[in-house]
Amino acid sequence: MKINFILFLLYKIFQLSGAVKDCSNIEGTFTLTVQGRIGDHSKQQYKTSGTSRINVKIKDDEIELKNVANIDIDMDQFKYSEGIIISITGKSRYKYLSVITPNGNGLKTKEIKNLQIYCTFDYCEIGPVLISETVPSGLTSLNENDIKSAFFISLKSKGTYTSKKYITNDVSPYLAECPNYNWMNKNNGIKFEFYKFINDIYGSEVPSVEDWIKNTKDNINKPLMIRRNIFTPLIPDKHGGNIQTCSQMRMPNNRYFYWGYELDNSGKASSKSGDIANTEISKDFQKYKLLCLWSSGKIENSQSYLHFLIVETHDDYDEGGRVAYYLNNPPKRYHYKSRFLAFHIDDIKHRYNDKGLKQDAAAIQPKCFYEVDNDPNIFANVSFYGLGSNYRTKRMGEDIDVILFEIKKNDFNKYPHEKEITIGCNVINEGKYVNIKRDVFKNYYANYISPKFGRLEGLKDTKKVIGKKIKKNNIKMKELDFSHYGLYKCIGEVPGDQQTNMIKNEDIFLILPENGFKFKRKAIVEDQKGNAYCYIKYEHFAKLKEIKMSNKDKVVSSKMENLLHHDYFGFASDKSKAEFKHEVKLNDILTCMYHTNYNTNFTIVTVFDQQVIEQLNSIKLSHFTDKWPFIVAAVGAPILLIIAAVIAFSIVRKRRRRRRKTSMARSSSNFSKSRLTTKSGTGKSKSNKLSTSRSNKSKLSTKVSKNIQ
Structure with missing residues (x-):
């Protein structure tokens, strides 16, 4: 019993997974001749050899044909022909071809030369062409053993085939x-x-x-x-x-x-x-x-x-x-x-x-x-709808009801610190017939009035929509992205520039952070300094009221009207921000206080922690490290010149002293030598004089002797 049950389970698993038939060997060569249902289009021929291979599941995915030759018929060759008729010729070791058809028992089986495949207005038989040895009894009982091989007929065209x-x-x-x-x-x-x-x-x-x-x-x-x-x-x-x-x-x-x-x-x-x-x-x-x-x-x-x-x-x-x-x-x-x-x-x-x-x-x-005929008793309301947060109706001003869509204080607590909301507008009808048969009339204007919404500048002018008009939209509200806050209006657009009195009401809705919302901004380094600034305004939404820097019991602040000549705060160069003019220190807390155009407040707080201060200090250190050769060159050069001058002066003095000593020594030696030289010179002088006298006497005697002769 257990073995039979296991075999039964295995059979069911195999049945669910589907049978597989490998059609790599097509078991023959076939030629397809394609002609149009009507018209004089030339016949096109396709061969099963040399085609691409595909895998295809048939019979509710029960049978998978693998590596099937795929013949792509180009239907652009048969425009206006109301479809095609395909005949097949060829040789195979097997006798029959079958196609899956919407007619009869689901299979049309013929001998190769007698098969015609239709894809016209009436019905279409393209798809797998099954090769078999015998005639299958029908599609319901067809299994992989009935199929010896197969090829597949697909259709293609550039764009829509115009039949x-x-x-x-x-x-x-x-x-x-x-x-x-x-x-x-x-x-x-x-x-x-x-x-x-x-x-x-x-x-x-x-x-x-x-x-x-x-x-x-x-x-x-x-x-x-x-x-x-x-x-x-x-x-x-x-x-x-x-x-x-x-x-x-x-x-x-x-x-x-x-x-x-x-x-x-x-x-x-x-x-x-x-x-x-x-x-x-x-x-x-x-x-x-x-x-x-x-x-x-x-x-x-x-x-x-x-x-x-x-x-x-x-x-x-x-x-x-x-x-x-x-x-x-x-x-x-x-x-x-x-x-x-x-x-x-x-x-x-x-x-x-x-x-x-x-x-x-x-x-x-x-x-x-x-x-x-338009029924004057049916009116359209272009109404707001929203998903993802709480919203309620609030009276603003004397006669304007606004749907307030609030972002709550805890909406950004969890990672990734964003809130996804869906906002849009619907056309909702009301009137005599609508109240009786709401389902019948619910789309009475839906296909004529296109519901959209757009931003308003403020409550003073609720007719003028600025910027792009939007259909239903999914918005990811990020904690410090204030671009989506503000006042919007539902709009019912009709074709062209037509004016219509069928629209009775268009909702106005407001997206705001909850009153008193404290946004946390991460302290970072921007332009080699801390991001100690506040944006002066968020367009069509809020304006900066006050800027404050605090550290324990030390507090400095400025209201916007006093910012121009303040000691600690001022305008950034592009005038879009109010900034702290001094260097930020550890545990400094910058607070930007805003007042919205809709009489609520929120703050943005930035705490300058150890991490950002270390980054700023490392920037200073890197600045010094980068510039020290220039500092040394600028400061050390004069010192080096002085040292060089002193050394040179010392060397000159030493040389002068040596020269003096050498000169004095030479003078003393020369003095004693000169004395000896003088005495010797006197003796020599006398001797020279005597020699000269003798020489003269000799010359004189010679001269006398010559004269005598």
Whole structure:
């Protein structure tokens, strides 16, 4: 028993995790030939070899196909062809190909040469092509053992694929089909969704074409395919555009493919049959009849009509203008400035044959249209709403009620010291009908009046809004960010510059810190000094009343009017701050005292602790360290010159003394030598004289002797 239970659990786990089929080997070579449903587009061929590989889950994610060859068909080659038809040729060791289809038992299986795959207005079979040895009995019983291999067909295009070009009119749009959810089988690995344009209006209650016809209680020939479509008035995605997108499909490779139409607004406008009051709408729509009044005055009421409510909305409001949306029949809500289009059932009957939508079927023109007549008993209030803090109504001045949105003293206590709030404005209606059927009329002006809010300068002028007008906004209020505080007004914008008397009231609201709020500002070093300053004002909110510096029992302060010639405080160079002019010391406390424009007070306190003082001291020290060579050079140079002069003078004196001593010694020696030299010189002199005398005598005797001879 235990073993069986464990095996059962393992089986369930395996079943939940899903079976995996490796399709790396495609088990054959295949060629896909693609042609348009209509038109003379040239056929395109695609091969399964050499393509990219993807993983895809099918059958409610029960089976995963891995490494599947993906064939991307370029649908831009088949514009206006109302879709495509694919045939396949090739060779394989296996005989059958299957596609997942919205028809029958969910699988269409044929021999290779006989398989055709459709993706047209009526239904779409793109997705996995399963290769098998035998014919699977159906999608429900399909398992991984039935699949020998597979490849995948995806669609791609640049922008929306324009499957058809329709003539329409922007005042009274024509009618045509768009694919519904069951247009393709949800088990094919492709995620199908309505495009935002349709999805936002219908939601989960999209009636098929069959539902429309059933509601008319008019029996017509209904082919199976009409269940796969919905009706839609032909309205462009964007104001002034010419493309309407019906649906989007996310392929397994995460690429989106969009199916839609190209619109030509040259169509004839339908006649307007006047305005219709809310009570008449309620009465006539319950019968699925709305009478078209012709110019002859004849009332035509023998046939049922299909009705669409066209609504002008601001949901996609841009500089180009408004965008029209539509709602299904009968209307669950009433809207100001709405238009009701009346389509004749006979025009719908003839669009289909036993196979589905006829080829080249034109869009259906409305027989007439009505506009909702504004009810003077319904008024709009553009009202404030907020989340994330307490708010209450407060009388300010003599006759102005303001919604006070208070930031409490403990809102910034916890990290990250911020408070997230949501503020915005809503259009809320009141009046005769609203009080009776609030749900029906709750959006009566919602698609005509766009609620926003903007800042006011103050209570003196509550009509002039300054700056940007904002829709609903999530704001992170940080402790020392004062940019969001102040007075605001809810505004009801209508298209263009139209003036309106339908808006009865626009709320004014005020975002303020609680009275007496003490904000804590961290002391830091800015521009190589402490941040000992206060901003003189916060625009449209508060002004500095007094600045104070204290340290234990020592206190100096100044009111703003005395700041100009104060000993301790003054204006910063840019005049935007009041600052402490002296050096901050340990445990100095700077207090900035503010008075708001709305008769409340708050303070900002900065304590200069040990950390910031040490930073300031290190800056001073680094300044000295950086400049000491210059200081030494400036102060030491004269000293060095003096020392050098003294040393030089000492050396000169020493040398002079030595010279004197040497000179005296030499003088003494020279004196004794000179005496000896003198005596010797005297003897020599005598000897020289004697020698000279002798020489002269000799010369004389020689001369005499010559003369004798």
